[in-house]
Amino acid sequence: MASSPETYFGTARSRVDGPAKVTGQAKYAGEFEAPDLAHGYVVSSAIARGAISRIDTAEAEAVPGVIKVFTHENRPRTAWLDYNYQDAVAPPGSPFRALYDEKIQFSGQPVALVVAEDFETARYAASLVKLAYAAEEPETDVTRVRDLSYTPPMKRAGIKPPPEPWGDADAAFDGAPVKVRHAYRHAIEYHNPMEPHASTVVWEGDGRLTVYDKIQGVSNSQGYLTGVFGLKKDEVRVLNPYLGGGFGSGLRPQYQLFLAVMAARELERSVRVTLTRDQMFSFTHRPDVLQTVSLGAGPDGTLQALRHDAVSGTSRYEDYQEVVVNWSAILYRCENVALTYKLAHLDLPTPGDMRAPGAVTGVFALEIAMDELAYATGQDPIALRLKNYSERDQTEGKPFGSKALRACYEQGAERFGWSQRSPEPRSMRDGKELVGWGMATGVWESLMQKSSAQATLTADGKLVVGNSTGDIGTGTYTILTQIAADALGLRMEDVTTKLGDTALAEAPVAGGSWTAASSGTAVMKACRTIANQLFTMARRMDHSPLANVDFDRVVFRDGRIAVADDPSRSVSLAEAMRAGGVDKLEATESAGPDSSHQKEFSAYTHSAIFAEVKIDEELGQVRVTRVVSAVAAGRVINPKTARSQILGGVVMGIGGALEEEGMLDHRLGRVMNHNLGEYHVPVHADIHDIDVIFVDEVDKANPMGVKGLGEIGIVGTMAAVANAVFHATGKRIRELPITVDKIIG
Incomplete structure (x- = not known):
């Protein structure tokens, strides 16, 4: 395909997701609704090191509307099937396990989860959970332990x-x-993004889960849940179409995800857990x-x-x-x-x-x-x-x-x-x-990281592209739309980009400043595959204007495939698809770093x-x-x-x-x-x-x-x-x- 005058690449464009955000149509992890949705509230430890010697939940459980109080003493034992499970960006060691045992490893550590019919009841009941500790002297000053x-x-x-x-x-x-x-x-x-960390877990009735999680890469949350709970990939779908800031705090699944899924599976109903601003200081x-x-x-x-x-x-x-x-x-x-x-x-x-x-x-x-x-x-x-x-x-x-x-x-x-x-x-x-x-x-x-992307072109000239990476506010929705529109010569208005869904092609977490190179190249390759399919169909048309023209001599512009040095010889994308007898073209491609260049x-x-x-x-x-x-x-x-x-x-x-x-x-x-x-x-x-x-x-x-x-x-x-x-x-x-x-x- 000959190089086409780039209509969008390199030009200033407003965010395609901007209207959804400023009108409130964009939903975040803690805003999705589900029938029979229960609410969880985390109880945080008051000490930084030691152990829980006694925990009394009776008064909290007596509050009308409280469904259950989870602690290390009654946590379902189906969790943590893989003791050393590590998510995709974890450092070496044993990841923190919420409610795993009586040990306290840092101040603010979650020590209980109160689940109730509404958030206010859960929050009130959480204040009634009584804990006693065997405290030890903490060491939190790096200057005292540098030797x-x-x-x-x-x-x-x-x-x-x-x-x-x-x-x-x-x-x-x-x-x-x-x-x-x-x-x-x-x-x-501390990261302190505007949106607090939250997970809404929708119980689908057959043991399957749909999870809305604040995460910078939904594949990471899905992998975490399959590793921790022994689920299969097709049993848990994770989505996060929008993120209200992350700065890296959403690279790893945080403890509210574990608690929400644990409660949903045990209670067999949908559960949401949202952390408070105070609790946002208790991790990362x-x-x-x-x-x-x-x-x-x-x-x-x-x-x-x-x-x-x-x-x-x-x-x-x-x-x-x-x-x-x-x-x-x-x-x-x-x-x-x-x-x-x-x-x-x-x-x-x-x-x-x-x-x-x-x-x-x-x-x-x-x-x-x-x-x-x-x-x-x-x-x-x-x-x-x-x-x-x-x-x-x-x-x-x-x-x-x-x-x-x-x-x-x-x-x-x-x-x-x-x-x-x-x-x-x-x-x-x-x-x-x-x-x-x-x-x-x-x-x-x-x-640049290895990434996949998918593209679907329909006969009405509409293109959908996307993968599972997230847009953490960097403008990924917009630049992928620009790349796709240029690749097939379409208007940006005719391109829809979908992100943040494990049902889409797998891509790495959004971080490290690699998303544009990684996901952008994958989208470009998927669109070029469709472009090649369109060109092949256009060439086979009776009396085709593109007969005997090589792919590297054509450009895609204004919804048409044209000979670069003779624009009068062209075929519309719709004509090519009709000639090929198809109403939809799909492609999934992967891209990765150039090892020789590296x-x-x-x-x-x-x-x-x-x-x-x-x-x-x-x-x-x-x-x-x-x-x-x-x-x-x-x-x-x-x-x-x-x-x-x-x-x-x-x-x-x-x-x-x-x-x-x-x-x-x-x-x-x-x-x-x-x-x-x-x-x-x-x-x-x-x-x-x-x-x-x-x-x-x-x-x-x-x-x-x-x-x-x-x-x-x-x-x-x-x-x-x-x-x-x-x-x-x-x-x-x-x-x-x-x-x-x-x-x-």
């Missing part, structure tokens, strides 16, 4: 461990004329990581030694891991490098992937250290990064398939006005406010972030007044939804730099600000001008040349803000968030 940390014995799938060191980083550091060595830390962060978070970055350099700023060491908190039952330290050797060229990453077991729930997991943490520390080195050597921060620019991925020993980071620095600096920066700290003012300009580099993996090249998305802050010198209040984010992410399918992703990432990065902080009382092992009143996230008044630049870049890592955008917007943003704060105040703050007390203290 006991250890390298995990089992590798987490998909997570690259630190490479073996090269050169002699310690000796080179000791001999370096300029040394920068500091500790860096950011607070524990960005972990507390202690980092030390050591940079040794020559007087001109050329790196001679690079060490990056990290100790990360995890639960006692799973070895959660991220790529934290590798980014240092990926971004900058150095002949003496040592990277270490260790874990410390804590009495907390297992951390979880949270937007750009590992990169947010590791790049934040690295990019502040690089800013410190720039000041120590009298270099402009951009010039220092260019001096140590790496054309190869040193951790893999391979060149980059594409890397337009130099252009990101250049275009971002020009748009921001970086050349007007006065380099001395405290040298720029706006009235009573100190003004600071800071910058940082961002990097994230450019990934062997030869490393694939990453890059960015340069520039931030301006204004700080009230007396009050210490920080405002991020401008951000410019220049991103090199291959071909951009939809600049409108792509820009939205970068905006969201930048906002989240501003929150991490200035506001987000899970406050643990280590005596209790409990998060004390477990609500949106005290756990601060950015609001509209906190956010000012954000400018996004997409730098032109050609990449061949996948057939469409796209790279992911969900993560890159946040990576480096926290460091850019922190570096701007130093430029404004002369005070280097290495522990986030940057709060008023750290500014004026």
